[in-house]
Amino acid sequence: MRIAIATDAWSPQVNGVVRTLQSVRAELERQGHQVLVISPEHFYSMPCPTYPEIRLAFARTSSVGKMLADFNPHAIHLATEGPICLAARRWCLSRDFPFTTAYHTQFPDYVSARTGIDPGWIWRYITWFHWPAQAVLASTASIARTLRTHGLNKIRHWGRGVDLSIFGPHITPDPAIRALGGPIQLYVGRVAIEKNIEAFLEATVPGVKVIVGDGPARATLEAKYPEAHFLGPKFGADLAAAYAAADVFVFPSKTDTFGLVMIEALASGVPVAAFPVTGPIDVVKADIGAMDDDLNVAIAAALTRDRAACAAYGRTFTWEASARQFLEALAPIQLDDDEAMAA
Numbered sequence: 001m002r003i004a005i006a007t008d009a010w011s012p013q014v015n016g017v018v019r020t021l022q023s024v025r026a027e028l029e030r031q032g033h034q035v036l037v038i039s040p041e042h043f044y045s046m047p048c049p050t051y052p053e054i055r056l057a058f059a060r061t062s063s064v065g066k067m068l069a070d071f072n073p074h075a076i077h078l079a080t081e082g083p084i085c086l087a088a089r090r091w092c093l094s095r096d097f098p099f100t101t102a103y104h105t106q107f108p109d110y111v112s113a114r115t116g117i118d119p120g121w122i123w124r125y126i127t128w129f130h131w132p133a134q135a136v137l138a139s140t141a142s143i144a145r146t147l148r149t150h151g152l153n154k155i156r157h158w159g160r161g162v163d164l165s166i167f168g169p170h171i172t173p174d175p176a177i178r179a180l181g182g183p184i185q186l187y188v189g190r191v192a193i194e195k196n197i198e199a200f201l202e203a204t205v206p207g208v209k210v211i212v213g214d215g216p217a218r219a220t221l222e223a224k225y226p227e228a229h230f231l232g233p234k235f236g237a238d239l240a241a242a243y244a245a246a247d248v249f250v251f252p253s254k255t256d257t258f259g260l261v262m263i264e265a266l267a268s269g270v271p272v273a274a275f276p277v278t279g280p281i282d283v284v285k286a287d288i289g290a291m292d293d294d295l296n297v298a299i300a301a302a303l304t305r306d307r308a309a310c311a312a313y314g315r316t317f318t319w320e321a322s323a324r325q326f327l328e329a330l331a332p333i334q335l336d337d338d339e340a341m342a343a
Helices: 016-030 061-071 083-094 107-115 119-130 141-149 197-201 218-224 236-245 260-267 295-302 307-314 319-329
Strands: 002-006 034-038 045-048 051-057 075-078 100-102 135-138 155-157 184-188 208-212 229-232 248-251 272-274 289-291
Touching (some): 016 034, 034 061, 061 083, 083 119, 260 307, 289 295
Parallel strands (some): 075 100, 184 208, 184 248
């Protein structure tokens, strides 16, 4: 099957959207599918205001359409709500081609956190963008409910996975992190205002706070909280060793749709502490973590959870299952294999 994925989020960005798309593409290709990714790397782009790590591509409908037509896909998926996917959306609608979309990011909340704009205005755009899709893929039941409250009812579940060849309880902990003392309280992810990291840094549960990741808020937070250890981004085996060194994983975000890092931590045998909000409420169970409106309470409780139970639960999230759900949700284009699309 030939599958075209249009996305405004792609490497060198480091976030859950990119990691999800890259992991699912790899699994689809392993199964023998052909996957075309149309991303900002194909176009001139500019930094997104207030979020320079994201590149806004100057993608014309004709340019995106030619790439799609040349590939002649059996199905088209629009992963984000930015310029590239807008162009692909226009092209599909002009030809009455079906497509699917996904709601990866609480974009209205992100924009509100960074600009103060009423998220209700952004939701009008989000609803408009996804409305024509044959299916809107959502990672959790709570996100599906949120989408339905905004009139989007064609929802399909698309879960997330963990690379169990990298993350697991068998990994040797990072000795430099373990040497810091303990209990090690770990955060992994973008260091940005919408991630609410300051709530974690203000927590008073005794221990050592470690932040793995980078982002626009790092310099400010590093200066304000000199007792915390900001280690920058880590990947692959180095990231797995950081998880393995932790006693608790703290997820302070209130704006994530899922939180891929939570299941990576769990697969590593690390319990999760979080607020009871979208994302954690769909992932964190009582025996493998804790949620509370007081993050101190959640951290203290999570530290008592059994690491073996965390690892067993984390292993239930696989990219194979995620790719299967993605495939099942796609809306096939009814064209013969030898019939080419006109750009």
